Amino acid sequence: MSCEHRRAKTDRLDTELLMRAFLGWLRGEKRHCTMAAIPTMEEEDSRRPSRERERLVGEQTRLVNRIKAILARFGIRHLRLSLRQAADRLEAIRTAEGTALPHNTRAELHRFLERLSLVRQQIRAIEQERERKLATGPAAENDPHAMVRLIARIIGIGVETTDMLVHKILSRGLRDRRAVARYAGLTGSPDESGQRRRERGLARAGNARVRRGMIQPAWRFLSFQKDSNLAQWFQARTSDGRKTTRKTMIVALARKLLIALWRLVTTSEVPNGVVLRLAS
Secondary structure, three states: OOHHHHHHHHHHHHHHHHHHHHHHHHHOOOOOOOOOOOOOHHHHHHOHHHHHHHHHHHHHHHHHHHHHHHHHHOOOOOOOOOOOOHHHHOOOOEOOOOOEOOHHHHHHHHHHHHHHHHHHHHHHHHHHHHHHHHOOOOOOOOOHHHHHHHHOOEOOOOHHHHHHHHHHHHOOOOOOHHHHHHHHOOOEEEEEEOOEEEEEEEOOOOOHHHHHHHHHHHHHHHHHOOOOHHHHHHHHHOOOOOHHHHHHHHHHHHHHHHHHHHHHHHHOOOOOOOOEOOOO
16 A cells, blocks of 8 residues: 555545544534634734743853853853853953963854844843733733733742743633643643552643743742741641652642632632732
């Protein structure tokens, strides 16, 4: 059987399966199939700045690491790349042997620094535009900007994390807390066979960006919200001092924190013991 014939046969079977699923949905058969909610053009467009900023931050990190690696070959480790005069200091910098940087290396570093400056300018432009939108007048309760302003009042959770969570998960209108945890990929994946049951770690079917973005705020939450019920729950579960227990329980704390944020934006229920900033 030729490849074209096999491909045509597969396409025909997939089309027939799609037709059966659609007919079952039209007949109203329960749990026959579910329809995915397609975001509108405006919703998809509102997620672009956060995604672009994440890519730019990754590019900034790669450029910084590349520059540091080049300088490390010559024994130079004290150049601060965060300074605006970093490019000017390349002319006066000296290697471990006391000589100036070679011409080609210095030219390459200048080009790297120019790209780094451009990336930082683009990151600042995205952040300034986001701050401008957040500083506009009052909006509806279900507006993403209103959600960002509400969650950003929690001490210990930054605007960047809040913006990502709102546009990625909290504004999707998920039906319950289980759906929120499943979408974020912060639920377990049990392996059951007869009487044996064991956990295989986190389920990888959720949104990886939300999952990664919740772990760091969970650690910060322990420092800034020590008197909250969530932080006290974590401390009680990890009182034995084992590192493995803390690493495991931080995922559970991230799941609980995400559900608490979802309740905050949907029902205005503030988590117990959480300290909020004064509304501006």
